[in-house]
Amino acid sequence: MIQASGQGGQMAFDGQYVSITREGFLGRATHGRGEKRLHVSQISSVQWKPPGMMTNGFIQLTLPGGAERQVSKGSRTLDATKDENSVVFTKKQQPEFEQLRAALDQAIAAQHTPQHAAPAAPVSVADELAKLGALLQQGILTQQEFDQHKARLLGG
Structure with missing residues (x-):
């Protein structure tokens, strides 16, 4: 005080x-x-x-x-x-x-100092694979690109 x-x-x-x-x-x-x-x-x-x-x-x-x-x-x-x-x-x-x-x-x-936003929650491997699968179905990714991203996510 x-x-x-x-x-x-x-x-x-x-x-x-x-x-x-x-x-x-x-x-x-x-x-x-x-x-x-x-x-x-x-x-x-x-x-x-x-x-x-x-x-x-x-x-x-x-x-x-x-x-x-x-x-x-x-x-x-x-x-x-x-x-x-x-x-x-x-x-x-x-x-x-x-x-x-x-x-x-x-x-x-x-x-008056802006507070920092809370860090975003980490995205799970399953969520990433689901997004990649949706991109493959929409024709945005080729099967080869999908397989490369999948292998990277799974540590291969």
């Missing part, structure tokens, strides 16, 4: 679910009490703004169908404090959030 505590909220990731919880006056005033849990498959991207010399940074989870709007450069962190899928953090808290971000990026990428 990777956990990171920020300003008025925490994020935790257990490999499957991200939990966002709020604490303190700031967290409860903007989002209320409680916990929000998102399965990694629900997250389409992670937005990241590192803290600057005079500003905090934030991590923001983007969900498919979410209404993201372009904001001016100076108000991005302020807007993140109002977003239920964001947590604001200081320079001192940044390493925890970098670790969380890396784990989320890897899990999101794994969700």
